[in-house]
């Protein structure tokens with residue numbers, strides 16, 4: 001049997017915090033839809049019999065019916081593929097969720113928090129998911145594979161570490177004897193064994209670096225063969241830029257804009273000692289640079305001196321800082337403005 005396993009699509013998530021740009025949300029949501037289309041195209045082209053979706057398919061808080069229709073239309077394009085969905089903590093099976101109110105295509109099976117076994121010819125599929133935004137108990141311990149000679153699959157969403165999100169014990173899962181365990185929840189891929197987190201289908205931000213996509217597997221004579229296929233055409237990358245030798249805003253903008261690799265979305269982290277106040281207008285920056293973080297420090301070459309204006313100023317300022325009347329950040333900001341106003345080395 002052949003299968004595709006995806007998780008953590010988070011359809012309709014707002015992507016609000018990943019960028020300084022206002023339009024990135026819509027752009028990334030278009031890419032989410034594209035990613036789903038690619039998964040369905042792969043299934044069509046390769047006659048895949050099963051699609052496992054291990055939770056957080058959409059964000060309950062934001063998802064619109066139009067997006068559910070879009071999903072369901074895609075599902076109806078692969079009528080010969082059996083689709084199994086286990087709700088996660090972001091798309092729990094609650095009373096008014098689309099899982100319970102929407103009329104899904106007949107090839108779609110949505111699990112609840114009660115463990116269910118679905119029997120196919122030579123494959124038994126066990127699944128359960130969330131019925132609320134947290135889940136502290138599950139019925140994993142009650143699962144016994146009653147037909148161990150068949151291919152046995154578990155699909156669910158949850159944590160292998162201690163948490164409020166369907167905590168499961170890895171050794172307990174291992175002891176059951178499943179041929180494949182399709183998990184979701186952790187957005188970083190872990191496909192080192194047959195207990196697999198595929199990771200989020202597309203990256204949701206700069207805490208999800210690297211490639212994202214789906215797991216494609218085949219089980220023949222109880223032997224598993226699987227591989228990762230990249231689906232997300234973009235990759236989130238963090239890049240540190242030392243500004244210590246950059247002497248003007250124009251030069252800094254040129255440097256930032258020279259970091260320009262197609263299909264990558266950059267967060268530029270400015271480091272080192274700045275020679276001027278940094279306040280870059282994002283409109284002047286290339287489109288694939290979506291966030292700029294300023295971690296630079298100022299050069300403080302001010303010395304206390306009773307004979308110069310600058311020296312007296314610094315003396316007063318240091319007194320205020322030492323008496324905790326101003327914090328470190330304010331101190332640096334004031335010094336930087338003073339340096340602009342009073343000039344360097346005076």
Ligand SMILES: [Mn+2]
Nearest residue numbers: 008056090185
């Ligand atoms: Mn998730």
